Amino acid sequence: MKKKDMLWGLLVALAVAIFLSPFASSWPDGLEWVAEVHGFLSKGEGTPVLSSPIPDYILPGIPNDMLATSLAGILGTLIVFGLGYGVACLLKRRNS
Amino acid sequence: MHIPDGFLTAQTWVPAWLLSAGGIGFCVNRAKKAMQDRAVPLMGVMAAFIFAAQMVNFPVLGGTSGHLLGGVLAAVLLGPFAGAIVIACVLVIQCLVFQDGGLTALGANILNMAVIGTMGGYGMYRLMRGRSRDHRRILFATAVASWFSVVLASGACALELAFSKTSPLHVVLPVMLGIHALIGIGEGVATALIVGFVLKVRPDLVHLLSNRNGVERQLEQGDTALNGQGGQS
Numbered sequence: 001m002k003k004k005d006m007l008w009g010l011l012v013a014l015a016v017a018i019f020l021s022p023f024a025s026s027w028p029d030g031l032e033w034v035a036e037v038h039g040f041l042s043k044g045e046g047t048p049v050l051s052s053p054i055p056d057y058i059l060p061g062i063p064n065d066m067l068a069t070s071l072a073g074i075l076g077t078l079i080v081f082g083l084g085y086g087v088a089c090l091l092k093r094r095n096s
Numbered sequence: 097m098h099i100p101d102g103f104l105t106a107q108t109w110v111p112a113w114l115l116s117a118g119g120i121g122f123c124v125n126r127a128k129k130a131m132q133d134r135a136v137p138l139m140g141v142m143a144a145f146i147f148a149a150q151m152v153n154f155p156v157l158g159g160t161s162g163h164l165l166g167g168v169l170a171a172v173l174l175g176p177f178a179g180a181i182v183i184a185c186v187l188v189i190q191c192l193v194f195q196d197g198g199l200t201a202l203g204a205n206i207l208n209m210a211v212i213g214t215m216g217g218y219g220m221y222r223l224m225r226g227r228s229r230d231h232r233r234i235l236f237a238t239a240v241a242s243w244f245s246v247v248l249a250s251g252a253c254a255l256e257l258a259f260s261k262t263s264p265l266h267v268v269l270p271v272m273l274g275i276h277a278l279i280g281i282g283e284g285v286a287t288a289l290i291v292g293f294v295l296k297v298r299p300d301l302v303h304l305l306s307n308r309n310g311v312e313r314q315l316e317q318g319d320t321a322l323n324g325q326g327g328q329s
Contacts, residue, residue, distance in 0.1 A: 002137075005298070009141030017148035024153040025161035030275040031097040031253060033160035038271070040262050044100035044198075052195035057151055073151055076189060077144045083185045084143025088136040091128040091178070 010081055017073030021057070022066035097253050097276070098190065098205055101198030105260040112256060113203030119211035120184050127177035135178060138301060142170050143182045150186065154282055162279030165249065167214030168221060168242040169287045172234075173294065175303045176218035183210035208252040217245025229305065231295050235288045242287035243280035250276035 028036060035041040054060070054072050062068035104112070146166035153161040166186070171179030184206050190196040197205045224237035254272035258265035291302070299305050 006137035013144040013148045021151035025155040027161040044102040049199040055195040077148045080147040080189045081140045081144035085140030088139035091131045094128045
């Protein structure tokens with residue numbers, strides 16, 4: 001995979017994060033739904049062990065939720081790209 | 097199906113952490129042996145794309161929603177070991193930065209989705225694909241394996257919930273499998289569409305399709321020679 005392909009791929013990922021994530025369904029996911037129906041959802045609603053900087057994919061301090069989600073998506077996509085690329089570099093280095 | 101803190105007791109999440117560490121360690125060992133230069137940017141892109149795609153929940157019947165897991169997608173392109181590592185990367189950032197999945201449950205989430213879901217799904221893919229290079233067969237195998245990976249991961253999640261006495265097994269296992277059998281249809285369709293697109297534009301990026309593609313191999317070797325990073329392994 002060449003540099004140009006990589007940039008295209010990253011661009012597609014960013015486009016998904018920017019333009020699609022604000023329109024995500026807010027219905028509970030499969031596990032949440034099961035937890036709700038079977039009465040154990042409250043077990044997961046205590047204080048989390050670690051407080052995260054961008055909880056629930058909404059960048060704090062942005063008045064518009066859809067914009068806050070897009071921005072959180074951009075940040076997350078870039079961070080995950082960096083981690084994936086970095087891990088791959090380490091794997092490659094240990095190989096050679 | 098990212099498990100939050102509080103759903104699992106310590107007697108479940110501690111062993112789950114150990115098992116996932118062992119599983120990912122195994123994947124690291126295997127992945128680094130097969131690591132090619134071309135896989136480095138692809139791993140970054142796949143991780144980024146799967147993270148973004150996981151943000152997009154689609155509605156499923158009955159007031160629930162699902163999103164792409166991406167395990168089989170990553171494994172079909174990168175192989176099972178690098179694929180599982182990519183999913184683990186996504187889960188780590190989701191947990192640490194976005195509070196999606198608890199820190200105590202991170203081991204269980206990696207175990208379910210990265211280790212069991214991705215590798216199990218890939219096993220199904222190989223079983224159905226065989227040695228075929230026929231695109232239609234590859235896509236059919238991809239779709240079924242993607243569905244299977246989601247159902248398999250949800251089954252593992254249900255076992256952990258039952259082991260934590262959060263919900264009895266005879267209750268939680270069938271409902272988790274049932275709802276994820278529905279959500280998995282979305283996974284199958286989405287993954288087959290994406291892999292279908294890749295097969296059309298860059299078939300060489302699909303794991304086990306690249307090795308006989310002489311032109312691409314030469315191009316890649318030309319690339320590495322230009323970058324001065326030594327030969328391709």
